[in-house]
Amino acid sequence: MYDSPLRKTEVDTNASKISARDVQVYYGDTHAIKDVNVEILDKTVTAFIGPSGCGKSTFLRTLNRMNDTIDICRVEGLIELDGEDIYDKRVDPVQLRAKVGMVFQKPNPFPKSIYDNVAYGPRIHGLARNKAELDEIVEKALRRGAIWNEVKDRLDAPGTGLSGGQQQRLCIARAVATEPEVLLMDEPCSALDPIATSQVEELIDELRENYSVVIVTHSMQQAARVSQKTAFFHLGNLVEYGDTSQIFTNPVDPRTESYITGRIG
Amino acid sequence: MPVLWLILIVLALAVAGYVAGRARAISGAGDDRRALHSLPSYYGWNVAMKVMVPAFLVLIVWLIAQPFIVNTKATSLLPESAIPEGSTLGLVMSDVRRVADGLDLSVAQGLLSAGDAATLTVGGSDIRAMLGSAGVAVGTEITPEVLAAAQSYRSTNATGDLLRSIVVIGLGLIGGALALAQTNPDFRARNAVERGIRAILVGAASLAILTTIGIVLSLVFNTIEFFRIYPASEFFGSFTWSPSFGGGSQLGIWPLLWGTLYISLIALLVSVPIGLFAAVYLSEYAGPKFRAVAKPALELLAGIPTIVYGLFALLTVGPLLLSVFGRDGLGWMQAGTAVMTAGLVMGIMLIPFVSSLSDDIINAVPQSLRDGSYGLGATKSETIKQVILPAALPGIVGAILLAASRAIGETMIVVMGAGAAARLSLNPFDAMTTVTAKIVSQLTGDADFASPEALVAFALGMTLFVMTLGLNVFALFIVRKYREQYD
Ligand SMILES: Nc1ncnc2c1ncn2[C@@H]1O[C@H](COP(=O)(O)OP(=O)(O)OP(=O)(O)O)[C@@H](O)[C@H]1O
Ligand SMILES: [Mg+2]
Numbered sequence: 032m033y034d035s036p037l038r039k040t041e042v043d044t045n046a047s048k049i050s051a052r053d054v055q056v057y058y059g060d061t062h063a064i065k066d067v068n069v070e071i072l073d074k075t076v077t078a079f080i081g082p083s084g085c086g087k088s089t090f091l092r093t094l095n096r097m098n099d100t101i102d103i104c105r106v107e108g109l110i111e112l113d114g115e116d117i118y119d120k121r122v123d124p125v126q127l128r129a130k131v132g133m134v135f136q137k138p139n140p141f142p143k144s145i146y147d148n149v150a151y152g153p154r155i156h157g158l159a160r161n162k163a164e165l166d167e168i169v170e171k172a173l174r175r176g177a178i179w180n181e182v183k184d185r186l187d188a189p190g191t192g193l194s195g196g197q198q199q200r201l202c203i204a205r206a207v208a209t210e211p212e213v214l215l216m217d218e219p220c221s222a223l224d225p226i227a228t229s230q231v232e233e234l235i236d237e238l239r240e241n242y243s244v245v246i247v248t249h250s251m252q253q254a255a256r257v258s259q260k261t262a263f264f265h266l267g268n269l270v271e272y273g274d275t276s277q278i279f280t281n282p283v284d285p286r287t288e289s290y291i292t293g294r295i296g
Numbered sequence: 297m298p299v300l301w302l303i304l305i306v307l308a309l310a311v312a313g314y315v316a317g318r319a320r321a322i323s324g325a326g327d328d329r330r331a332l333h334s335l336p337s338y339y340g341w342n343v344a345m346k347v348m349v350p351a352f353l354v355l356i357v358w359l360i361a362q363p364f365i366v367n368t369k370a371t372s373l374l375p376e377s378a379i380p381e382g383s384t385l386g387l388v389m390s391d392v393r394r395v396a397d398g399l400d401l402s403v404a405q406g407l408l409s410a411g412d413a414a415t416l417t418v419g420g421s422d423i424r425a426m427l428g429s430a431g432v433a434v435g436t437e438i439t440p441e442v443l444a445a446a447q448s449y450r451s452t453n454a455t456g457d458l459l460r461s462i463v464v465i466g467l468g469l470i471g472g473a474l475a476l477a478q479t480n481p482d483f484r485a486r487n488a489v490e491r492g493i494r495a496i497l498v499g500a501a502s503l504a505i506l507t508t509i510g511i512v513l514s515l516v517f518n519t520i521e522f523f524r525i526y527p528a529s530e531f532f533g534s535f536t537w538s539p540s541f542g543g544g545s546q547l548g549i550w551p552l553l554w555g556t557l558y559i560s561l562i563a564l565l566v567s568v569p570i571g572l573f574a575a576v577y578l579s580e581y582a583g584p585k586f587r588a589v590a591k592p593a594l595e596l597l598a599g600i601p602t603i604v605y606g607l608f609a610l611l612t613v614g615p616l617l618l619s620v621f622g623r624d625g626l627g628w629m630q631a632g633t634a635v636m637t638a639g640l641v642m643g644i645m646l647i648p649f650v651s652s653l654s655d656d657i658i659n660a661v662p663q664s665l666r667d668g669s670y671g672l673g674a675t676k677s678e679t680i681k682q683v684i685l686p687a688a689l690p691g692i693v694g695a696i697l698l699a700a701s702r703a704i705g706e707t708m709i710v711v712m713g714a715g716a717a718a719r720l721s722l723n724p725f726d727a728m729t730t731v732t733a734k735i736v737s738q739l740t741g742d743a744d745f746a747s748p749e750a751l752v753a754f755a756l757g758m759t760l761f762v763m764t765l766g767l768n769v770f771a772l773f774i775v776r777k778y779r780e781q782y783d
Contacts, residue, residue: 100663100670102584129673139664142687151682152672202668209672 048073048213048243049094049131054108056089056098063089067108067269069262071213076239078254078275079247081264082290087247088136090264091215094245095131096124112213129156132211136218136247138198140190140205145182148190148201149173152209168208175237176204177230195222203231207238214238216246220253232257251291255279263287299359302461306351306468310344313472317343317479325481334486342485345492346475351468355460362456370449378441388442394434395446396453398427405430414451418443515761518754526748531755537718539738539749547752549759551718555728556760559639559714560703562724566643568696571650578651579658580680591655598648602708609641609713621725629725631715636724638713642706646699653698657691658684690775697771701764707732731756 049071056064064086071077071094079087089098096117098104110117117127129152141148149169152158159165169186173179178200182193190201199222206214216235220228235257238244248254254261254275261278263271263286271278271287282288321339325331332339370392371385379388399416402408407430408416416423418440427434479485523531526547534548574594578587614632617640621629629636661684669679685692707730715727718734738753745751 095671097667097671100667125670125673125675127673128671132673133671135664135667135671137664139662139668141665141668141683143683151669151674155672155674155678205668205672 045072045075047071048075048113050109050111051090051094052109052111054090054093054106054110056086056093056107057105058089058101059103063267064093065267069269069272071243071245072260073243074239074241075260076235076244076246076258077260077262078258079245079262079264080249080251080254080290081270083249085264086267087264088217091133091217091245091247094213094215095128095133097128097133099124129209130211131213131215132206132209134199134203134206134214134216134219136221138195138202138222140193140198140201142189142191144187145173145190145193145201146186149205149208151205156209158210172204172208173201175207175234176200177227177234178204196224196227199223200227200231203234207234211242213243213245216244218247218249220248220250228253251279263290265290299355302355302464303352305465306348306355309351309465309468309472310347313343313347313475314340316472316476317341320476320479321481321483321485324479332481333484334489338485338489339479339483342483342488342492343472343475343479345489346471347468349492349496350471351464354467355464358456358460358464362453362460366449366452366456369452370445373445373448374441378439378445380436391434391436391438392442392445392449394432395423395427395438395442396449398430398432398434399446399450401430401432402426414447416443416447512761515754515758518751519758521746522748522751522755526752531752535720537734539752545749547748549731549756551720552729552731552734552756553759554720555635555710555714555718556704556730556732558635558724558728559642559710559730560700562635562639563642563646563703563706564696564700566640567646567650567699570643571647571699572654572692574647574651575654575658576680576685579655580676580684591652594648595652596648597645598652600645602645602706603712605641605645606708606712608644609637609709613637613641614713617725628723631727633713633715633727634725635714635728638710639724641713642703642709645706645709646703649702650695650699653695654688654692657688657695660691661687693774694771697767701767704760704764704767705732707736711736731760735760 047070051067051069051071054064054067055062067090079091081087092098093106093110094117098106106118112127112131115122132152141151143151146169149172150165153165153168159168170179170183173182178197181197182188182201190198193201199219203216203219220231223231232253235244235246239259246254246257258275261273261275262269263278263282263284265286271282271284273283278287279291282291318336318340321332322329322336329336367389371389374385374388374392379385399408399413403410403413407426418438423438423443424434531547531549534546535550536546536548537551539545539547578591578594582590610632614634614637617634617637618629618632619625621627621636623629665683665687666679669683674682710730710733714729714733716729716733716737717727719726719728721728735753735756738750738756741749
C-alpha cells in the first residue's frame with residue numbers, strides 16, 4: 032500500500048467514525064434536516080434510504096461540509112469525525128474533504144482526460160512520488176471503479192466522452208484514488224446497468240475492509256445487499272436507524288415499514 | 297402618395313386580412329374551432345402575411361430601383377452640349393435634381409401651379425429667383441436643357457409614385473384575396489405560417505450577409521484601384537511610410553502595422569490578466585452583495601466613449617509616464633504621446649470587455665464540476681486553475697481574441713495617445729501610429745481622391761479587415777477544437 036499521509040492507524044472494528052448530534056440544516060427558511068442523531072461506524076456500510084426530497088443528500092453533504100458551497104445553507108448541531116468537531120473554526124474543510132470523499136448523484140467528470148480525472152486527487156494531495164507510482168494509483172482506482180477494462184486503451188481520451196454509466200464509475204474511481212477514510216456515495220448506481228452495479232457493490236464491500244462507506248440509495252434490494260446499517264429518513268427526520276437486517280425484517284416505526292413495503296415514497 | 301401612407305395602408309389591409317381570415321376560418325368550420333386544422337389565429341396570420349410580404353418586398357425593390365430609372369431617363373434628355381466646359385455629367389445632374397426639388401417646393405408653397413411647373417420655359421420668367429424664394433439656391437444659370445430634364449425628372453417621378461402605390465396596394469389586395477380563398481377548415485394554416493416565418497428569418501439573415509459582402513466589395517474596388525497606381529510590392533515590402541501629397545510618396549504598410557500590433561500587444565498585456573483575474577474574483581470569490589455592485593460598475597467602464605479615454609491618455613497618462621520615463625526621469629521618453637500611453641489606456645478600456653465576457657463564461661461552468669473538485673479536497677484556487685479555467689478556456693480565448701479585434705480597430709485613443717509618427721521602433725516609449733489612425737488622416741487630408749495618398753486608405757482598411765477576419769476565424773477554430781475534445 033501507499034504511504035499516504037491520509038491513512039489512519041488501525042481503529043477497533045465498528046468503533047464510531049462519525050457522530051452527529053442534534054443536527055439541523057436550513058436552506059434559507061426551509062428546515063431541511065431536523066434533529067438528526069446518528070453514529071456512523073467505521074468499517075461499515077451505512078445505507079440512507081427514504082423518499083425523494085427527504086434530505087438524504089443534504090445530510091450526506093453536511094458530513095464533508097460540501098454545504099459550505101451553498102450560500103443559503105446553514106448547519107447547526109455537532110458533527111464529529113474521530114471525535115473532532117468538523118464545523119470547528121480551526122478545521123480546514125479542504126483537509127476534511129480529502130478524508131471524507133464524495134461521489135455525487137449526477138456524474139461530473141472534469142473536462143480532462145480519463146487519466147487526469149483519476150490522478151486529480153492524488154496530484155493535489157501529493158500521494159505519488161513519481162509518474163510510475165501515479166500510474167499505479169490510477170490503474171488501481173480504475174480497477175476498483177470497475178471501469179479499467181473499458182478505458183485502459185484510451186486513458187488520454189476525455190472523461191466527458193464516456194457514457195453516463197461509465198462517467199459515474201470514473202467518478203467513483205476518482206474518489207477512491209484519493210484514499211479517503213470515509214466515502215459518501217449519493218445514489219452511485221442510479222445510472223448503471225446491473226453488471227456495473229454489482230461491480231460497484233463488490234467495490235463497496237471491498238472498501239468496507241478499510242473504510243467507512245455511506246451510500247444513499249432508492250433500491251431496497253441494494254440497501255439490503257450492501258449495507259450493515261440502515262437509516263430511514265422521512266421529511267427531514269431520521270425516523271429509524273439500526274442494523275439493516277432488523278430494519279428490513281422487523282422495523283419499529285410504522286413509517287419505515289410502509290416505505291420498505293412500498294406504501295409511501 | 298407618400299411612402300409612409302402606403303405602408304400604413306398595407307398594414308391596415310393586413311389587419312383587415314387577419315380579422316377576415318380568422319372569421320372566415322371559424323365560420324367555415326361552423327363555429328366549431330375543433331374542426332379547424334389550426335388555431336383560428338393562424339388563419340388570420342396566414343392572410344395578413346400574404347398581404348404584407350409581397351407588397352413590402354415590391355415596395356423595397358421599387359424604392360431602390362425608381363431613382364435609377366428616373367435618373368437615366370433625365371440624363372438621356374441632356375445632350376453632350378448641355379455640359380459646360382470643365383463640368384461633368386454628375387454636376388449637371390445634381391443641378392437638374394436641385395431644380396426639380398425647387399419646382400416641387402414652389403408648387404407646394406403655391407408660387408406655381410402644378411400645370412405651370414410642367415410647361416414652364418426658360419424665357420418666360422426668372423426661374424432662379426422663384427426657386428430662390430422657394431428656398432432652393434441654384435448656382436448657375438438654368439439652361440433650357442436642364443429645365444427640360446428637371447421637368448422630365450419630376451414627371452417620371454410622379455408617374456413612378458402613382459404606379460408604385462397602385463402596384464403595392466394591388467399586390468396586397470391580391471395576396472389577401474388569394475389567401476382568403478385558400479382559407480377553409482382543412483387548410484394547414486399553421487404550416488403555412490411556419491414556412492412564412494422561416495422565410496422572413498432567412499431573409500433577415502441573408503440581408504446581414506449581403507451587407508457584409510457589400511462593405512467588402514466597396515473596399516475591394518478602391519483597393520484594386522490603389523494597386524493599379526501604386527505597386528503592391530512597395531506597399532507590402534517597404535519599411536517607410538512617408539506620404540507626400542506632391543507625389544513620390546513611400547507608402548509601406550509595415551510601420552503602421554507594427555504600431556498597431558505593438559499597441560494592441562501592450563493593451564492585451566494590461567487587459568487580459570487584470571480582466572481575467574477580476575472575472576475570477578467576481579464569479580468565484582466575491583459575495584453576492586459585492587458582485588451586485590462591482591459587476592455593473594465594471595461594465596460602466598465599457599460605456600465610456602473612446603474619445604474620453606483618448607483625453608485621459610493625452611492629459612493624464614501621457615504626462616504621468618513622461619514624469620517617470622521622460623527627460624526628468626529615466627530619459628527614455630521624448631513626449632507624452634507614445635505606444636505605452638496608448639497601449640495602457642487601451643488596455644484599461646478593454647478590461648471590462650474581457651472581464652465581463654469571461655465572467656459570464658466562468659459562471660456557465662456547471663456547479664457540479666466545482667463540487668466534484670471540492671469533494672476531492674481541492675482548494676478554491678486549485679479548483680479554479682485546474683477545473684474551471686480549462687473548462688471555460690474556449691470561451692475565454694474567444695473573449696481575448698474579440699478584445700484583440702477591438703484593440704486592432706481602435707482609432708481615437710491612438711490618435712490622441714500614440715502620436716502621428718509612422719516609425720519602426722522597439723522602444724515602447726516612442727511615438728508611433730497605427731493603421732486606423734492613418735486611414736483617418738489620409739482620407740481627411742486635402743489629397744485628390746484619385747491619388748494613391750488617399751486611395752491607400754482603402755488598402756489599409758482591407759488589410760485590417762483581413763487581419764481581424766483571420767483573428768476571428770482562428771478564434772472559431774480554437775473554440776471548435778476544444779469543444780470537440782471536451783463536450
Ligand atoms: N440548494 C438548495 N437550495 C434550497 N433548497 C434545497 C437545496 N438542496 C436541497 N434543498 C431542499 O432540501 C430538501 C432535501 O433535499 P435533498 O436533495 O437532500 O433530498 P434527497 O433526499 O436527496 O432527494 P432525492 O432522493 O430526490 O435525491 C428538499 O426539500 C429540497 O427542496
Ligand atoms: Mg439526493
